[in-house]
Amino acid sequence: MSTSDDVRTTEAPLTLGEAPPPTLGLRDTFGLWANLGVSLLLPVAAVFVVLPGRPLSVTLTAIVVGAVIGSILLGLVAAAGARERVPGMVLLRGLLGRRTSWLPTAFNLVQCVGWATFEIVIIAEAASRVLDAPRWPFVLAAGVLATAMALRPLGVVRVLARYAIWAALAAVVYLFVQVLSEPLPPLEGGGATSFWTAADIVIALPVSWLPLAADYTRHARSARAAGVGAGVGYGLATVAMFTLGVLALAAYGSGGLDVIDALLAVPLGALAVLVLVTVELDEAFANVYSTAVSAQNVVGRLDRRVLAVAVGGVATLLAFSLDVVAYEPFLFLIGAVFVPLAGVLLVAYWLTPRGRWDTSDTAPARPLYLLPWVTGFVAYQLTLPTFFPGPGAGWTAWWSARQADLGIDPANGWSASLVGLAVAVALTVPVVLATRRRG
Known part of the structure; x- marks a missing residue:
């Protein structure tokens, strides 16, 4: 067999019509998702999960609870992708039908491009601070490298699982040791208004990967390896990185991107952060690759490269013009869209007999499943309207007015993610039963 044939049988297919090779074991999937969870965006976002004036243990508990909820959802979707051996957006054909699945595909394309942009920005910001250099060369370098990695995704996954994970682990452990050596006074500033609003931010991170999970786990050797590797790997990394950010806030009193400056100030902190900057490339690469694979749900014959x-x-x-500190609303909106959709997908999928999940080009439209998805989204917004400053303030004002109409306390403190998920799940069950009877 020639070298080109070897590459073709061990790499991700170029078009949707080619079968994906099942080459990833538990170690590969765990290493991939643990690396994806080790992101500098999480310590930067830590200020949004801090409960001001509350014991540090309460904030840390919210992090763990949010990570567990989000990672269980991620693991279940990852396992479904491994069983069906199709990308994430194609998996939704079994729920909504081929053409109707283009709607969540459009949302996913927007979020993937947004996350790829955010990752390039955070890489460039951190690198410019470490090396005290202009930001723009790092923006360009990060974009080029992430794109190049997306051309050979499975090769990159194997490198991440076998080598990059150890470098990331060493850097994170070192930074933890340094931060914990400092006094940790009570946290007075923070962005969370209740325990569950803090947990919602954490839930949003693994949930943001739900539409992408099957893009990688379709190459897993088993559903168990996919589900355990994705859920446990990403969950542990999420807890670690959010906790590191919160501890840095307590130790140094810094917020947002200043957390990076605080970590740079510790002995050899620049080296540790530089390792994490390098590892951060995997998030940018994954979003670039998944955007391409998601687009193939519409144009299946187009080369993903x-x-x-x-x-x-x-x-x-x-990335040259993005304001990275304005991305909190983006996280909430991702949760509002994809948490209810995950609930609908998981209930419908795991209640459907094996072999009956139709992801073909002829999958019929099932618009009835849009009802629980949309209702879950509405329930999410009525619980906690997504806040947009400036020109987007009208969105927040409209939903706040609907809260007033229904007598919902804006300071209810509920988990919008869990409310939206519960509503979507509750409405999906009768839809599945009605669909079965009609079938």
Whole structure:
């Protein structure tokens, strides 16, 4: 067999019509998702999960609870992708039908490009601070490298699982030791208004990967390896990185991107952060690759490499002008869209007999499943309207007015993620039963 044939049988297929090789074991999937969870965006976002004036243990508990909930959802979707051996957006054909699945595909394309842009920005910001250099060369370098990695995704996954995870672990452990050597006074500032609003931010991170999970776990050797590797790997990393950010806030009193400056101030902190900056490339690569694979749900014959180059170019251009500190509303909106959809998908999938999940090009439309998804989204917004400053304030004001109409206390303190998920799940069960009877 030639070298090109070897690559073809061990790499991700170029088009949707090619079968994905099942080459990833538990170690590979765990290593991939643990690396994806080790992200500098999480310590930066830690200020949004801090409960001001409350004991540090309460904030840390919210982190653990949010990570467990989000990671269980992630693991279940990852296992479904491994069983069906299709990308994430194609998996939704079994729920909504081929053409109706284009709606969540459109949302996913927007979020993937957004996350790729955010990752490039955080890489460039951190690298410029470590090396005391202008930001723009690092934006360009990160965009180019992430795009190049997206061309050989399974090769990158194996490198991450076998080598990068150990470098990331060493850097994180070192930073923990240094931060814990400092006094940890009570946290007076923070962005969370209740325990569950803090947990919602944490839930949003693994949930943001739900539409992408099957893009990688379709290559897993078993559903168990996919579910355990994704859920446990990403969950542990999420707890570690959010906790590191919260402890840095307590130790140094810094928020947002200043957390990076605080970590740089510890002995050899620059080296540790530089390792994490390098590891951060996997998040950017994963979003570029998944944008390309998601687009194939609509244009299945188009080469994913062409799509990846186009996506990488767009994300790099956007990264030159993006304000990274304004992305909290983006996290909440992701949760509002994809948490209810995850509930609908998981209930419908695991209640459907094995072999009956139709992801073909002829999968019939099932618009009835839009009802629990949309209702879950509405329930999420009525619980906690997504806050947008400036031009987007009208969105927040409209939902706040609907809260007033229904007598819902804006300071209810509920988990919007769990409310939206519960509503979507409750409405999906009768839809599944009605669909079975009609079938």
